[in-house]
Amino acid sequence: MEAKATAKYIRISHRKMKFICDMVRGKDLDEALAILKFTPKKGARELEKVVKSAAANAENNFDLDRDKLYVSKVSADMGPTLKRWRPRAKGAAYKILKRTSHINVTVEERV
Structure with a gap:
């Protein structure tokens, strides 16, 4: 049996989140939470919540034993991008892309 959780529209790039996702994929629940607690990245706090x-x-919801849980699947997918403009010299404007991501986590019970 597996349980899922999702966080959408997180204001961090999915490329930055993928490094953090790789650190906890396949780890036991307590080990994954310990890794995320001491990782000095913004995305680690968001992933810890999920x-x-x-x-x-x-x-x-599924009456699974917390001690036997492990993180089976973690993914950070690309969300919508907020487009902003920065004024520059001679009437020009540069595009600023504020990227977002969707985080999906699945935990399963070890047999």
């Missing part, structure tokens, strides 16, 4: 939510979903 992993905790997936663990809570597993416990409350």
